[in-house]
Amino acid sequence: MLKKTGFALVLAGLLAAPLPAVADAIGDNNICYEKFATADYKGAIRYCTSAIDSGELSDPDLIAALINRGVAYKTTEQYELAIGDYTRALRLAPKDALLYQNRANALRAMGDYDAALNDIQKSIDLDPKSAGAWYVRGAIAEDRGDPGGARKYYMTALSLEPENEVYRGKILGNGSQ
Structure with a gap:
C-alpha cells in the first residue's frame, strides 16, 4: 500500500474535482447558434451578445454572431438593433x-x-x-x-x-x- 503525502492528496483532490465551466467566445457563439436554430431568440441574443462583447471572435465568427443576433433581433421586432448588427457586420464584409x-x-x-x-x-x-x-x-x-x-x-x-x-x-x- 502506498502512503499518500499531503501534496499528493491535494493534487488527487484537484484532479478528481469537477472542472468549472469555462465560458469562451466560441462556446457562446456555438450556443447562440443552437438557441437560434431552436427558435429561442432571447437565448440566442444573450449568448451572441456574450460572444460579441468578449472581443475574442475572429472576423468570420464575429460576422456569424452578428448575423444570428441580427436575425433574432428582427424576429423579436427589435429592428433598429438588427440593422445595427447588420451594419457592423457589413463593415467587416462589405461584399x-x-x-x-x-x-x-x-x-x-x-x-x-x-x-x-x-x-x-x-x-x-x-x-x-x-x-x-x-x-x-x-x-x-x-x-x-x-x-x-x-x-x-x-x-x-x-x-x-x-x-x-x-x-x-x-x-x-x-x-x-
Missing part, C-alpha cells in the same frame, strides 16, 4: 450579399422602403442568383402597393428555388411573409 439582404428585410419591416430597396439592389448585384434576395425585393414591392412588381420578383425567387413552398405560396396568393 456579403446576405448581409445586405438581411438589412433590407429589417429596413422593410420598419417601413424604410427607400433604404430597403437600396440594400436589396446591392444584394442582388452581388448575388443575382439569391432567391432570398428576390423574395425580399418582392416583399418591398408588395409593401409599396405594387402587386405586379411583387409577383415578378416572387416569380424570379421561385424560378431559382422551385421547391420553396413560401415562394410558391406567394405566387398562388396564399403565402405569408
Whole structure:
C-alpha cells in the first residue's frame, strides 16, 4: 500500500474535482447558434451578445454572431438593433450579399422602403442568383402597393428555388411573409 503525502492528496483532490465551466467566445457563439436554430431568440441574443462583447471572435465568427443576433433581433421586432448588427457586420464584409439582404428585410419591416430597396439592389448585384434576395425585393414591392412588381420578383425567387413552398405560396396568393 502506498502512503499518500499531503501534496499528493491535494493534487488527487484537484484532479478528481469537477472542472468549472469555462465560458469562451466560441462556446457562446456555438450556443447562440443552437438557441437560434431552436427558435429561442432571447437565448440566442444573450449568448451572441456574450460572444460579441468578449472581443475574442475572429472576423468570420464575429460576422456569424452578428448575423444570428441580427436575425433574432428582427424576429423579436427589435429592428433598429438588427440593422445595427447588420451594419457592423457589413463593415467587416462589405461584399456579403446576405448581409445586405438581411438589412433590407429589417429596413422593410420598419417601413424604410427607400433604404430597403437600396440594400436589396446591392444584394442582388452581388448575388443575382439569391432567391432570398428576390423574395425580399418582392416583399418591398408588395409593401409599396405594387402587386405586379411583387409577383415578378416572387416569380424570379421561385424560378431559382422551385421547391420553396413560401415562394410558391406567394405566387398562388396564399403565402405569408
